Each structure stands twice: as structure tokens, then as C-alpha cells.
Amino acid sequence: MAVRPILKMGDPRLLRVARPVEALGTPEFAALLQDLHDTMRAANGAGLAAPQIGVDLQVVVFGADAPNPRYPDAPPVPKTVLINPVLTPLSETLEDGWEGCLSVPGLRGLVPRHTRLRYEGVDPQGQRIDRTVEGFHARVVQHECDHLQGILYPMRMRDFRQFGFTEVLFPHLGDAAADD
Numbered sequence: 207m208a209v210r211p212i213l214k215m216g217d218p219r220l221l222r223v224a225r226p227v228e229a230l231g232t233p234e235f236a237a238l239l240q241d242l243h244d245t246m247r248a249a250n251g252a253g254l255a256a257p258q259i260g261v262d263l264q265v266v267v268f269g270a271d272a273p274n275p276r277y278p279d280a281p282p283v284p285k286t287v288l289i290n291p292v293l294t295p296l297s298e299t300l301e302d303g304w305e306g307c308l309s310v311p312g313l314r315g316l317v318p319r320h321t322r323l324r325y326e327g328v329d330p331q332g333q334r335i336d337r338t339v340e341g342f343h344a345r346v347v348q349h350e351c352d353h354l355q356g357i358l359y360p361m362r363m364r365d366f367r368q369f370g371f372t373e374v375l376f377p378h379l380g381d382a383a384a385d386d
Contacts, residue, residue, distance in 0.1 A: 217309075265287065288347070
């Protein structure tokens with residue numbers, strides 16, 4: 207369908223709480239899902255939330271083959287469309303990990319996330335999704351679902367000394383990570 211512009215940090219639309227999706231199966235919703243996939247793929251993203259393209263709905267797409275140019279050391283994450291998600295941490299343990307964001311281009315930060323969680327929601331056909339995940343998969347889901355609550359990863363950081371330009375922090379990633 208279309209690669210849409212990705213909103214950048216500072217745009218007030220990224221700070222809104224998204225509305226639940228009420229109508230699955232419409233041509234408009236199918237077009238939105240295709241646009242999310244096309245936009246994520248064009249940006250080499252590991253995930254994308256509807257608010258990042260200016261759509262105020264609770265839908266995220268994520269998934270990355272290994273290696274992803276932006277996260278070359280990360281394991282694969284299954285391609286998923288998650289609608290009206292609910293996340294339940296299964297551990298109090300938080301682990302710091304480097305994150306980037308298509309809405310915060312060129313920067314990375316060290317972000318604490320739950321190491322293990324359960325996520326629930328529905329897929330585009332209304333089928334229930336219920337997964338227990340850990341590691342990079344759990345990090346990606348938390349990051350994308352934060353967008354549905356108007357939260358960008360720098361808001362989760364504890365130490366801004368661990369925040370900087372990708373090209374400076376990770377020069378070995380080269381041009382593949384330049385558009386974080």
C-alpha cells in the first residue's frame with residue numbers, strides 16, 4: 207500500500223493514549239495494517255505502533271528476522287500483528303538493554319524492561335493471541351506497546367549518561383543504524 211511518514215519525538219500525537227480497535231475486517235483497517243508493515247519494513251524496524259504514523263488506535267506490528275540491520279545481534283522475533291494488547295509482567299526482574307526507535311531517529315538509550323512477560327490481544331481475524339516471552343522478544347513488545355500509552359523509550363530511562371547518537375555509541379553498525 208504505502209510507506210507513511212513516521213512521527214518524531216516532539217510531535218504531541220506521540221504522547222496520546224490510543225483508543226481500542228473496535229472494527230476488524232474493514233478495508234480501512236486492512237489498509238492500515240499493510241501501511242504499518244510497509245513502513246516498518248522500509249525503515250528496517252523491529253516494530254511499529256499505529257500512533258507512530260499518526261493513527262490513534264491500539265495496534266502494533268513487530269517481528270524481525272535475524273540479523274536485523276538495526277539489531278544485528280538480536281535473535282529473530284516472529285512477525286506479529288497485535289491488536290488491543292494487554293501486557294502482564296511475569297517477573298519483577300528488570301534488565302537494561304539498548305533501544306532505538308524510529309520516532310527518535312539517530313539515538314539509542316539504555317532502557318530497563320521486564321525480562322519475562324505475557325502478552326494478550328487479538329490478531330487481524332479476531333483470533334486470540336496469548337504468548338509468554340522473554341529477552342529481546344519481550345523488550346520489543348514492551349517498547350511497541352508503550353507507544354499505545356504515549357510513552358517513548360527515553361521516558362523509561364534511568365541514566366541519561368547512557369543516551370546518545372547511535373553512530374557514536376555503536377560505530378560498528380554503520381549506515382544500517384543511521385536512521386534509528
